[in-house]
Amino acid sequence: MFMFKEKENPLSYQEIYPCPVCRCGRLSNIALMDAFGCDVCRHIFTIHPEKQLLKMADREPSITWRWNGQSWQGEHIGNLELSWFYWLAALAIIIFPPTLIGLSAFLFPPVSGSVWAWFPIMWTVIAFLSHLFLVLWLIAEAYQFPVFLYLRTRWQQLRS
Ligand SMILES: [Zn+2]
Numbered sequence: 001m002f003m004f005k006e007k008e009n010p011l012s013y014q015e016i017y018p019c020p021v022c023r024c025g026r027l028s029n030i031a032l033m034d035a036f037g038c039d040v041c042r043h044i045f046t047i048h049p050e051k052q053l054l055k056m057a058d059r060e061p062s063i064t065w066r067w068n069g070q071s072w073q074g075e076h077i078g079n080l081e082l083s084w085f086y087w088l089a090a091l092a093i094i095i096f097p098p099t100l101i102g103l104s105a106f107l108f109p110p111v112s113g114s115v116w117a118w119f120p121i122m123w124t125v126i127a128f129l130s131h132l133f134l135v136l137w138l139i140a141e142a143y144q145f146p147v148f149l150y151l152r153t154r155w156q157q158l159r160s
Pocket residue numbers: 019020021022023024025026038039040041042043
């Protein structure tokens with residue numbers, strides 16, 4: 001009797017998998033090699049079927065993912081659980097510097113009507129944006145998410 005049941009889907013060299021790095025490419029077995037290659041980002045991977053692991057071969061330190069039957073789970077993320085403390089620190093980095101600059105501009109306002117009257121406001125905005133960018137970049141690094149590669153591929157998909 002045919003039954004629809006949860007299909008076990010172990011890693012194998014014959015299958016095609018989504019790429020965990022660029023999230024839009026496909027991983028397939030490279031002919032005559034025990035390796036997988038992505039058709040978009042061109043990274044090379046090795047798989048360990050006995051452990052259900054995928055390892056990035058062309059990067060040091062290498063990144064490892066575990067196949068759960070449907071998708072990849074980053075092994076590295078498990079070791080790098082972003083706790084509330086990190087989120088609080090990130091928030092502080094974004095909020096504090098522009099607040100200090102803005103507060104000093106508020107307490108010691110520039111002579112109104114002077115040429116540089118706009119400067120403290122501009123500086124506050126720049127401080128906010130630069131610190132926001134810094135934190136976003138750190139988060140992307142922590143999760144090994146290739147922002148530029150992802151954006152470029154999405155852009156190419158939109159245009160075609
Ligand atoms: Zn890829």
